[in-house]
Each structure stands twice: as structure tokens, then as C-alpha cells.
Amino acid sequence: MTALSPLEQKSTEESPQTEHHEDHRLFGLTAFLVADGMTFAGFFAAYLTYKAVNPLSPDAIYELELPLPTLNTILLLISSATFHRAGQSLKRNEANTCQRWLLITSALGLAFLISQMVEYFTLPFGLTDNLYASTFYALTGFHGLHVTLGALMILIIWWQSRSPGGRVTKDNTFPLEAVELYWHFVDGIWVVLFIILYLL
Amino acid sequence: MTIAIPPDRNDSSKSLQPKGWLKYFSFSLDHKVIGIQYLVCGFIFYLIGGGLASAIRIELTSPLSDFMARDVYNQVLTLHGTIMIFLWIVPVVNGAFGNYLIPFYVGARDMAFPRLNAVAFWLIPPAGLMLISSYFITGAAQSGWTAYPPLSISTPAAGQIIWILSVLLLGGSSIFGGINFIATIIKLRRPGLKLLQLPMYCWAMLGTSILVVLSTPVLAGTLILLSFDIVAHTGFFNPTLGGNVIVYQHLFWFYSHPAVYIMVLPAFGLVSEIIPVHCRKPLFGYITMVYSIMAIVLLGLVVWAHHMFTSGTPPWMRLFFTIATAFIAVPTGIKFFNWVATLWGGKISLNSAILFSCGFIINFVLGGITGVALAQVPFDVHVHDTYFVVAHFHYIVYGGSVFVIFSSIYHWYPKFTGKLLNEKLGQLHFLLTFIGFNLCFAPQHWLGLNGMPRRVAEYDPQFQLINQISSVGALIMAISTIPFLWNVVYSAIRGPKSGDNPWRALTPEWLTSSPPPVENWIGEAPLVTQPYGYGTHRNENEDLSSNEAGNVREQS
Amino acid sequence: MVKTSTILSISIGILLIIGGVWVGQNVDLLPVDASTNAPVYDELFKVLFSIGTILFVGITGLVIYSLIKFRRRPGDSGDGQPIEGNLPLEIFWTAVPAIVILFVGIYSYDIYDRMGGMQPLSNNAHNHHEMSTQQRLWGGIGSGSVSSSTPGEEEPIPIEVTAMQFAFLFHYPKGDIISGELHVPTGHPITMRMESKDVIHAFWVPEFRLKQDVIPGQPTILNFTPTKPGRYPIICAELCGPYHGGMRSTVVVEGMDEYQEWFNKNSKTVETTA
Ligand code: HEA
């Protein structure tokens, strides 16, 4: 019932100072991803310190199998590429192609999650078995949470980029770009995680 | 149904508070409202934290644990530390003044992300209430604000988990705020305004926000691991399960050392705004001030292990951290000498704002010097975890940050309300605070050197007299809040009108009406390239200022 | 005019420095020193105290002087001189603290070295204690000072310290003594291997100027040589629970004869070592 306050009005209108809206939203997202990356950095640092300072007794060491995580790495890398294609399609105003690529990307993300689950179930150790088991699950679990969120957001973008009536169009690429940035970030983290956890 | 009010309507000054006080209890997107929300909310928490400090000081008037049970004492001191840091200093020096001033300083009408901004604020009251209510429900956390495991794993879990949750919420709030400040300062600057023309507070907030974004997430991650240890019985930090307690300390201090600069860099910025105005002189050494902020940010990220000299760290590590820590004195010193040089040869109005600012300089130098002493490993092994450290950081957080907050309130109160504060009461407040503060914390240096550890409810009877002196100081500090509160509340209602620019200041927030209209300026934002142009450059700027003020008055 | 003011400020500066040094040397804020470590510590303290006093009094003086000298007179609404900076001055006050810091750093490194902090960890107690290979030792100050003394001449006395909520236990492997009080002979090096049973504690004797955390799952080493006979408090300095404040013990520093007497009285294995 109350009249719109001038302030709310402003946020719906584009005032001259908020012209470069896209621009600073992506900037803000980047800052957020830096912060998120620091959380991972903290976990990695903890893991590496444990490795250096608290060596396990030899009989407790378990070599992680490589095939599944390697497959996971490939899945995620491909998904980064397909997401990129989706973005290009959107810029060329090919909404249907864009949607197809988005669907493929989120399918790859889901495949990653499933394969991660398979790995979890085949591993001989549980969350609380020892320090390394805990760290392993904390790191991969935290990353998996990011993938889950990303896959969900891709599905939302997919819905919003449907050709007539979608919000995400050639003229409003921000949501897609934002999720794409996030997705590349999550992939990048996985690569680091893969190297540190499985290869080192 | 709803009709938008045209933005250029004439009674815009009325629309400042369309719904009176109520807007301060709403999900407002106006950066000025959010700033005041932060300030008032923070101050309420300060009173609660100060009440807890008073309880600590009452307990310590006698060497026995007689005023409260020992575990209650530990809860009280944990709550005191956590509230003062996460709910008072950090939200106020960053959130309150940052939100209020930064958009003015960059010439914007609001922050880059107003909605995120409101969310960041509204995370604070529930987190604070949760933290405090834990005391009444299950008993609060009792492992100190540092929550070192394995103690934090073995004390009652409920209180510790609530503590972790609320610190996580507050950390999230602080990260959102930090992102917002960086985006606003970098991206929302008015066209034509260069980075090196910004008022110093912008630089301080830029540096602080970089620290927030880089270090707070590490604390969040650490506390998540700690909560797993408590709830899921993992063994990250639990030695009986093969974990390593030192790793927690590294991760914790990787955040919490930068956190001390998160508490003090904005205060440095605020002082840099206040001193030039009341001395009628330009800020001395602008460029070196900017560089020293950035140097403090860089160094601040690599000194954390000076809190762990007795934890058992390898010798090379102690050596590195000693040197890195002590070197922070150099950029910090540059700032202090610049402020003194700004005072030198000025025309200083001896008002409450400048008194608190100068009190800050004096107290902080003492706290900084004891800090440099603490940074020396051989010195620290004797006084670590004693009242010497307690004295060190209260000289900095209270004598530094809190003095600056008071100074800032005296300085910007006319901006916030359009009313003047009573000067006599302000000076009384300063006198009581300064005397009480020094009486309370100076003797604690001696206590620490002579063998009184911190975080104890009972102590060696030989320390009773000095502890009582300290408690008397705390009492005077508590009394000193009375003239302040009276002044602030009374002046808001009955205070004389201040006019738009009572200090004849040149920084952009004063070049509009007081209090400012909703979008900060009626017309276009002024381009202020010389925020400290007192003296020769004054004339051009004065024209600008009088023009602007004139504009505002014409239009309103 | 200029000349008198320069002379004045130089002489004030000199007075300040003399005063600071005097305060540092003569104001005694520390408890008695009762270990070889303590006088070295006090030396550092005096230097830091002098420097601190000079800086603090100097800056405070400048601030108060400016506030009085440059206060705005009634009726004067003008501006101050528009001085925005001064490069030589800036360089000066960057260089001076940098030099002071460097000096303090090097000096305290030297002190630290004299306390034995920079030497590689040596644990003389491990002969008597079977060490699990996985455990790392961590040391505090004084960790190496004992090993530097030629072996055989004065064999340090090994003691195993166990900390728990809320007590210290001292175990003398030689006589298989378990005691709640620490007994040590004057002038004799001691090496302690400390470990906690539950949470982190810290072993602190103010009169020794020594402190070292006692950590669960990670033994720490602390070595020292007591010098003055007396009874000094052992204080737990790390928050360890409700009775943290009550977690204290006593170190009894006594002559060799008295120590030997105590040792023999309590020793279970009859192993009279001279
Ligand atoms: C706002 C908060 C704040 C700030 C800014 C600082 C600033 C500094 N702190 Fe402090 N500190 C704390 C808050 C803060 N601290 C807290 C809360 C703790 C305890 C945490 C806990 O355990 O609960 C702590 C503990 C602490 C310790 C650990 C003590 C211990 O537990 O054993 C150390 C050790 O190095 C230290 C050092 C320093 C140093 C070197 C600075 C420097 O940045 C100071 C630099 C400033 C100056 C030196 C003054 C100005 C300079 C000049 C005038 C130039 C000339 C000076 C010289 C040449 C010396 N601090």
C-alpha cells in the first residue's frame, strides 16, 4: 500500500552511476571466488602440513586408485569447454544451441558427482578412520558441494535461457557468465585438488 | 496501485525519514541507514561486552574465585572477547563508518550491491543474539576467543558449536561487506575521480577489505573442521585420533592476526579524516600514507606465527616471524609521524573529536611499542599468555580502535543527525575515558611481567592491590559511558542545529545537507579532487563547497 | 632565533635519550632472576624498555606540545600552513624506525642465540625414554643450551614432565621418582621432556623467564640451569579448563647436597650418583 520509496525506485531504474552494472557484478563475483578459493587454500595447507608433520604408520597407508579420479578430471575439463560453447552460442543469439550445451554441461557435472559417489563407496576407509581419511573426505566433499551447487545453477540458467520467454538472452548474458566463471573456478580447484590429493 | 514518488519532488528533506525511526528496523537498502544500523547495533553489543568486562574486573578484585564459578568465568571471558571483536570493533569501524562514508567519498549514490549490504548487516543481530543466548541455554563456549583445540573439543559441545555458528555468520557478513567495499571503491568511483584523489579512509577500507577477503575464509574453513571434530568425531585437531593441534593454531592466526589490522586500519583511515579538518591543514604525506597502508596489508598476512612462539615452532620460523612482525612498526610509524606532522603548525580546535584522536595516537604508540617487544621471541617466551599481552592489546583495541570510534562519533554526529553534541560533556567523557583506561590497563603490564597469567579467575594474592587499581580504572571507564550516552541521546532530541557543514570540512560527505538526502546529493555528485585542500588550495574548494551547500539549500 | 630553537630541540632530544636509558636501566619491573637464562633476558628487557620509553615519551610530548602550541585562538577562523609533505622528513622517519627495528632484531637474535634458542633440538632425556619413531620433538628456548656444554663434564638431569587437567607431574627416570614438586639443584643443567595427557598446558616459571607449551601428542623440550636457591611458582599459562588458574606447582631450587638428600629419600632404585 505504501508508496514506493525513492530508494527502491532507484534499484529498479538504471541510474547513471549504475550503468556498468554487469561489470561490477562480475567483479564482485570474482572477489567472492577469491575468498572461496582461500577456504580451499586453508584446507590444502592443512593437508600438506599433516603430510609433512604427521606421517602415518606404513601399514595404514592406502594408495588411492587413479582411474576414477582421472575420469573425473576429464569430465570436468570437458564440461568447462562445453560451458564455454554455451556462452558463445548465447552471444550469437542461438538460444537452442546454448541450451543444448548447458544441458550437456550439467550432465557432465552430474556424471562427475556420480563417479565421485562410486569412488566414495569403493574406498576402504570412512570419514573418521584416520586423519587422512577425514581430510580426504573434507576436501572432496567440500568440492563436491560446489559441483552440486554449480550443476543446479546451470539447470536454472538452462531454464532461463529457453528461447521465447527466457530471462537470459543475448542482451542479458550476466547470469550465464557468472555461473560460467564459477564453474571454471570449481574445475580449476578440482585440478589442484587432483594434483595434491591423488598425484603427490 | 502504488505510485512512485517523483525523485525531484521538493520536500526531499522530509523524505529522509519517511517512516521515522522505523526504517532503522527495516531491511533498508540505503547505505546511510545501514551504516547507522551497524553503529547502533555495535554499540549495544559494546555495552554488553563492557558489562561482561566489568564482571571480569569485579571477579578479579579478589584473588579467589568468589564472584562467579570458574567455568562461568571462562564463559564470560570468551563472550567478552568474541563480542568485542566480532560484534563491536569489526562491524563498527568497517561496517558502520564504511557504509556511511565510502559512497560519499567515491561520489556514488549507494554501495555497489545494496541488497548484499543489507544482508550483511542483518546477519549480525541474529548471530550476536545466538551467541549471547547460548549462555542462558546451554552455557556459552569456554575456551577463549581463540578456541584452541583440544580444549574446545573437550568442553561442553553445545556452547562451542553455537559459538562456531555465530562466528561463521559474522565472518560471512564481514566477507560480504569486504566484497562490497572493494567493488564500490574500484568500480563505482565518480567519473573523473582518480584513486589517488580519494580520501584516506577509502584506502584504509580497500586495504582492510583485501585482508577480509583473503583471510576470513580461512577462519571459516578452520571452524568448519573444528565443528566436524566436535560433532562427527573426526580427528583434524584431536591428538587422540592422530590429529595435530598446532595446525589449528596456524590456521586460526592466519585469520586472526590480519583481523587485528581489520580492526585498526579503518581506524587509521578515520583518524586521517578527522585530524586535518580540526587542524585546518592538509593531511601530511598523502602518498606515503597510502603506501604504508598497503605495506601493512602485505606484512600483516605473513606474521601470524608470532602468537605461537611458545607452541613449539621450528627456530627458523620464529626468526622469520619475529623480523616480519617487527617491521610492521615501520609503515605504522610513518602513519603516526605523518599525523603528528599534520598537527604541527595547524590551528587545532581542541574539541572532543581531536582529543579522542590524540588520545588514540598516544595509546596506540604505547600498545605498538609493547607489540614490537612481544614480537621478539626471547621477550615473548616470558610474557606470552600473561597480562602483559592483555595490556598490549587493550592499549591497541581500546586505546586505539575504541578511541577512534568515539572520535568519529563526535566528528560525524552532526552529519548523521544535523544536531550538535554538547562539547563540555564530550570533554568530560574524554577525560574520564582516558584516565580510566590508563588506570585500568597500564598496571597490567607489571602484572604480566611479574607472573600473572591471563584467563584466570584466581591468582596469587601478591597481585591483589594492582588488580584492584585496574578494576577501579574499569569502573571509571564504565562511568564514562554515562555522559556519552546522555549526550548522544539528549542532543538527538534537544541539541542545537548544526547546519550542513559545522566544521567547514572539504571532504565530500559534508558537501550536501546534514543529514543527507536519500541519494546523497540532490543534483550531481561534486567532484572533490582535493579532500584535504585546507590553506592555499582552499579558495577553489571553498567555492565548490559553498556552491554545493547553496544548491542543496535552494532545492530543499 | 632559528639557532636557539635547533639547539633547544637537540638538547631536548639528548635529554630524552639520557632519560630513557636511565629509566630502562633503573626501573625494575621484573621478578628476581633465578636461571642462567634470566639475566640475559633482563638485558634485552632493559634495552627494549629504554627504546620504548624514548619513543613513547617523545611522541607523546610532540602531540601534547602541538595541542598546546598550535591550538586555535578564539576568533581565529583561518587555516594552518598548507604543507602537504616533506620528502627528507619522510625518509628520515622511515629510516629511523627501520634502523631501530633492525638493531632490535639483530640484538634479540643474539640474545635468543645466547639462550640456546637457535640450536638444533637435542633431547638428553630420550636416552631414558623409548621414543616412538613417529613423534616429532618441538622445543622452546633453551632447547639446545645444554647440549652445547661439553658432555661428561656436567651431565644434565633428565626429567619427564606430564601435564594434565589440572596438575604437573615430574618423573625422574634416574631414581624413578614421581613428584608433584620440581626439585632441582642450583647450577646444574636440567633437561625436561614434556607431554600433556589431555589439552594444551604451558610450563612457566617467571623467575626463570621461561615458558613452553605442553602439548598432547607432541612432546616438547625445555632446558635450563637454575642459579638461585628458593621456591618459585610453576604456573600453567595456557587456558586448559575451569581450574586453569589453580594449576600451579612449585620448583624448589636448592643446593646440590639438599637436592641429593631429597633424591635419595624418594628414589626407588638405589642408584646413588654423585
Ligand atoms: C587492533 C589490534 C592489534 C594491533 C593493531 C596490533 C598490533 C601489533 N601487535 Fe598485537 N595483538 C592483538 C591486537 C593487536 N595487535 C591482540 C588482540 C593480541 C592477543 C591475541 C590473543 O592471544 O588473544 C595481540 C598479541 C600480539 C602478540 C602475541 C603476544 C603473545 O600472545 O605472546 C604479538 C607478538 O608479536 C603482537 C605484536 C604486535 C605488533 C608488533 C603490532 C604492530 O602492528 C604495532 C606497530 C605500531 C607501533 C610500533 C607504534 C607506532 C610506530 C612508531 C611510533 C614508530 C617507531 C616505533 C618503533 C621503532 C618501535 N601482538
Ligand code: HEA
Ligand atoms: C576488542 C575489543 C575489546 C574491548 C573494547 C575490551 C574492553 C575491555 N576489556 Fe577486554 N578483552 C578483549 C577485547 C576487548 N576488551 C579480548 C579479545 C580479550 C581476550 C579474551 C580471551 O582471552 O579469550 C579480552 C580480555 C580481557 C581481560 C582478561 C581476562 C582474562 O584473561 O582473564 C580483561 C581483564 O581485565 C579485560 C578487561 C576489559 C575492560 C575493563 C574493558 C573496558 O574497556 C570496557 C569498558 C566498557 C564498559 C565498562 C561498558 C560500560 C557499560 C556498562 C557497565 C553497562 C552494562 C550494561 C549492560 C550489560 C546492558 N578484557
Ligand code: CUA
Ligand atoms: Cu593447565 Cu592451564
Ligand SMILES: [Cu+2]
Ligand atoms: Cu598478531
